[in-house]
Amino acid sequence: MRASQFHISTLKEAPAEAEIASHQLMTRAGMIRKLAGGIYNYMPLGLRVIRKVEGIIRDEMQRAGALELLMPLVQPAELWQETGRWELYGPELLRIKDRHGRDFVLQPTSEEVITDIARNEIHSWRQLPKNFFHIQTKFRDERRPRFGVMRGREFTMKDAYSFDRDEASAQKSYDVMYSAYMRIFERMGLTFRAVAADTGSIGGSRSHEFQVIADTGEDLLVYNPDTQYAANIELAEAPCLIAERAAAAQPLTKVSTPGAGKCDAVAEMLKLPLSQQVKTLAIAVEPETAGQPVEIWALLLRADHDLNEIKAGKIEGLKRGFRFATDDEIVAHFGCRPGFIGPIGTAKPVRTIVDRTVANMNDFVCGANEADFHYTGANWGRDLPEPTLVADLRNVVAGDPSPDGNGSLAIQRGIEVGHVFYLGTKYSSALKATYLDETGKPALLEMGCYGIGVTRLLGAAIEQNHDAKGIMWPRALAPFEVVICPVGWGKSEAVRDEATRLYEQLQAQGVDVLLDDRDERPGVMFADWELIGVPVRVTVGDRSLKDGVIELQGRRDSASAKVEVARGLEETL
Numbered sequence: 001m002r003a004s005q006f007h008i009s010t011l012k013e014a015p016a017e018a019e020i021a022s023h024q025l026m027t028r029a030g031m032i033r034k035l036a037g038g039i040y041n042y043m044p045l046g047l048r049v050i051r052k053v054e055g056i057i058r059d060e061m062q063r064a065g066a067l068e069l070l071m072p073l074v075q076p077a078e079l080w081q082e083t084g085r086w087e088l089y090g091p092e093l094l095r096i097k098d099r100h101g102r103d104f105v106l107q108p109t110s111e112e113v114i115t116d117i118a119r120n121e122i123h124s125w126r127q128l129p130k131n132f133f134h135i136q137t138k139f140r141d142e143r144r145p146r147f148g149v150m151r152g153r154e155f156t157m158k159d160a161y162s163f164d165r166d167e168a169s170a171q172k173s174y175d176v177m178y179s180a181y182m183r184i185f186e187r188m189g190l191t192f193r194a195v196a197a198d199t200g201s202i203g204g205s206r207s208h209e210f211q212v213i214a215d216t217g218e219d220l221l222v223y224n225p226d227t228q229y230a231a232n233i234e235l236a237e238a239p240c241l242i243a244e245r246a247a248a249a250q251p252l253t254k255v256s257t258p259g260a261g262k263c264d265a266v267a268e269m270l271k272l273p274l275s276q277q278v279k280t281l282a283i284a285v286e287p288e289t290a291g292q293p294v295e296i297w298a299l300l301l302r303a304d305h306d307l308n309e310i311k312a313g314k315i316e317g318l319k320r321g322f323r324f325a326t327d328d329e330i331v332a333h334f335g336c337r338p339g340f341i342g343p344i345g346t347a348k349p350v351r352t353i354v355d356r357t358v359a360n361m362n363d364f365v366c367g368a369n370e371a372d373f374h375y376t377g378a379n380w381g382r383d384l385p386e387p388t389l390v391a392d393l394r395n396v397v398a399g400d401p402s403p404d405g406n407g408s409l410a411i412q413r414g415i416e417v418g419h420v421f422y423l424g425t426k427y428s429s430a431l432k433a434t435y436l437d438e439t440g441k442p443a444l445l446e447m448g449c450y451g452i453g454v455t456r457l458l459g460a461a462i463e464q465n466h467d468a469k470g471i472m473w474p475r476a477l478a479p480f481e482v483v484i485c486p487v488g489w490g491k492s493e494a495v496r497d498e499a500t501r502l503y504e505q506l507q508a509q510g511v512d513v514l515l516d517d518r519d520e521r522p523g524v525m526f527a528d529w530e531l532i533g534v535p536v537r538v539t540v541g542d543r544s545l546k547d548g549v550i551e552l553q554g555r556r557d558s559a560s561a562k563v564e565v566a567r568g569l570e571e572t573l
């Protein structure tokens, strides 16, 4: 690819709503452009990475014996009614009507349709096992789309579904997928962890999530560094909830305040030594609904907020758990299980925000969820100790004994990029998907489902691979593996010739190379490619050509290397 024929559209500034590095950098690099909340255009540069992600997934799925098909984005309501998910799925399921008034959904996942296919297509044990997958647009009307492609409403998922004759062979299919996922994320060059997961509303009994390790992740993982034990904090069996409370040296102190959870209690706290920018913080909890995640909204009130407005009840959120409707609001939220709500636990989502907003804040008021009490001493400043693990809100700390009885626990944040589920007969029984076994009797198909967040992976990879200048793609995902930057393209024939020769040579070698023939100044070119994150930059200039060399700069390396022109790049790249 030549830059003059490509669309390079980098930005100096990220949009204000981009809270985390990957969202900022994907926008600044020109990979995505927002169309509506949680809905993005994937620009040519972004699409190149998506195709690389898909390529690796496709390759490993096929290697694992899965068969690609393609199920429609629009699915008839009847199938969803048959499994009961038409009612159960809730507002994340986008329902539409056609011109005849018939109900349809935009698929958030495809268990219904694939099971319908299976009941029509699979008749005999001889046809089993089978694993079908597709890479398709999904739509989930997420309550709070954010972080760019990380939590979109429209996004791309690879979803696979296995069909087996009995549980033992279904478990084998699960294991095959588990290994395929390990290979997929390894090939992508990501640091990740497979953790036992909550099986939640999809049902089934065995489930693992593949979590890319990143501080901005929305999930919390407990793991035992010495053993295989690792679980998402949501996991029902994990007797724990994260709480980033103060270290032992600075314990949480309960302070009695009248009407905790109300605005006046917050106002009362203002005399505490908070930073200039932020006066106080309040946390509001939505009423619990059995079995539903509880939303917790945290509001940071800035020093210039008008307390009269607060008192006049304009911050309804403090009572109702909804948003504080001014531009100055800084809102955090996270899902949490009912019963896990407590004065300490609510600290969790606030940290990230405080980290970015308030320097050196180390004394703070929190709470608003226990009658007549707030807490001080929650250290939400920069120099936090390792997050603290709390079992049922009792004071258990990181380093506590691991549930597997071996060593102690540590905690990490993660981004869920993949999820494997053993489903059993949940969908096959609802949709009566049977096959004839060896004795000629009908039996229910045993199923598993396996998802990967294709577009989310771009964000996750960037969260793990960036610096102040921009993205640092792992080579397997990079939109281009090598960029050739000729210095003086317009002026020097020698530079043009050598750059073009290298370009053609690398192309012939099968390297994904871009020649920057825009005739830009080196500073402009370098800044663009550092932002975009191309792993290797080759600079060709008159001065170095005179010495018979070109310059090679790895995106992650501080020093560059000189390579003799005569040697070419075959060995180096």
Ligand code: ATP
Residues within 6 Å of the ligand: 109, 140, 142, 149, 150, 151, 152, 153, 155, 157, 416, 417, 418, 419, 451, 452, 453, 454, 455, 456
């Ligand atoms: P989350 O817990 O983040 O909401 P999920 O558990 O609802 O994800 P699954 O139903 O397991 O998601 O879907 C499989 C994969 O699809 C997830 O592991 C994730 O990588 C991806 N995914 C889910 N929701 C989104 C979204 N809103 N935007 C982008 N990717 C998503």
Ligand code: MG
Residues within 6 Å of the ligand: none
């Ligand atoms: Mg979800």
Ligand code: MG
Residues within 6 Å of the ligand: 416
């Ligand atoms: Mg999840």
Ligand code: MG
Residues within 6 Å of the ligand: 209, 416, 419
């Ligand atoms: Mg999941």
